[in-house]
Amino acid sequence: MDAGAEHAMIAVPAGPVTLSDRRTQRSWTVEVAPCLIATYPVTRALYARVTAERPGAAEGGELPVEGVSWWDAVRFCNALSEREGLTPAYLLPADGGGDVERDVSADGYRLPTEAEWEHACRAGTAGPRYGPLDEIAWHRGNSEERIHGVGGKRPNPWGFHDMLGNVWEWCWDVYDPEVYGSYRVLRGGGWFDEHWSCRASVRRRSHPTFRVDDVGFRLARSAGH
Template sequence: MSDGPYTEMVRIPAGQVTLSDRRTQRSWEVGLGAYEIAACPVTQRCYAEVTGRRPSVATGDSLPVESVSWWDAAEFCNALSARDGLTPAYRLRAADEHAGWDTAADGYRLPTEAEWEYACRAGTAGPRYGPLDDIAWYRGNSGERLHEVGGKLPNVWGLHDMLGNVWNWCWDVYDAEVYGSYRVLRGGGWFDEQWSCRASVRRRSHPSLRIDDVGFRVARSVGR
C-alpha cells in the first residue's frame, strides 16, 4: 500500500482473545498467530488507485472509503495483492455467494473478527483502549459526518480509528444458522452512540449491502 503516512501495515504479535456475543450470551476463546493489519482504514484515494472507483457518499482522498459491500472489500484485497505481486487470498464467486480463503496466501485480506478485536484491544481489557473522545469519531463529536483517517489518537500498537469513523468489515460469517450469509462488522461509526464504539460490539450486515458508515481495513498473514 502506498497512500501516505497512515497506510503502513503493523505487525501484531501472537496471542489469545476472548470474543463474546451479547445476543446469545456466549463467549469463546480464540488463539491467534502473528499477523499484520493496516494502521488505518482504506482511504478513498487508495481505493480509487486500486479499483478506479470512488463509491463513497462523502468525498475526500484522506477520508475512509465507505459505501462498499463486503464483496467490494474482498475484491479490493485481491486486486491490491495482484498489484503488489502477492498471492490473492480469496476465491470469490459473488453470483452464488461463494468465498474461499487460501490461508497459505501472502496477499491482503480482511481481518477475522478475532484478529480485529485483539488488535483493537492492544493488550487492554476494558471496553476501549482510551478515552472515547480522544480515540474515536462518533455521534457525540463527529458533527454527524465522516473524518479523515488518523485524526484521533492510536492505540499502543499504532492503530488508528479502530473505534468510530467507519465500521470495519471482517471475514467472518455472523451466525449462519440464524442470519445466513451476513458478515461481521466491528468498531462503530461516525453516526453511532458511544455504546456502539466498544471493542466487543458485534454488528452484522448482508455482504452485498453498501452503507455510508461502513468501510474496512486490510490484514495479511505472516510466518506461514
C-alpha cells in the same frame, strides 16, 4: 498522507482474545496467530487508485472509503494483491455468486478475522476501549454527524488508528450462519453511533452486499510472508 502510509501494516503478536455476543450471551476464546493489520482503514484515495471507483458520497482522499459491501472489500483485497505481485487471498466464484474461499497459504491482502480485529483493537488493554472515547474515536457525540479523515484521533497502544468510531469495518467471519445465513461481521462502531456502540467487544452483522455511508474496511495479511 503518502501512498505508502495509506496501507502501512503493523505486526500483531500472537495471543488469546475472548469474544462475546450480547444477543446470545455467549463468549469464546480464540488463539490469534501473528499477523499484519493496516494502521488505518482503507482510504478513498487508495480505493480509487486500485479500482478507479469512488463509492460513497463524501469527498476527500484521506477519508475512509465507505459505501462498500463485503464483496467489494474482498475484491479490493485481491486487486491490491495482484497490483503488488502477491498471491490473492480469496478464490472468488466466477459467476459472482456462491461462496468465497480463502487461500490460507496466500501472501496477499485480506480482511482480518474478527478475533484478529479485536485482538488488535484491544492492544493489550482490558477495558471496553483503549482510551477516553473522545480522544480515540469519532462518534455521534463529537463527529458533527459526518465522516472524518483517518488518523485524526489518538492511536491505541500498538499504533492502530480509528479502530473505534469513524466507520464500521467488515471482517472475514460469518456472523451466525444458522440464524442469519451469509451475514458477515462488522466491528468498531461509526461516526453516527452512540458511545455504547464504540467498544472493542461490540459485534454487528449485515448482508455481504450491504452498502452504507458508515461502513468501510481495513486490510490484513498473514505473518511470515
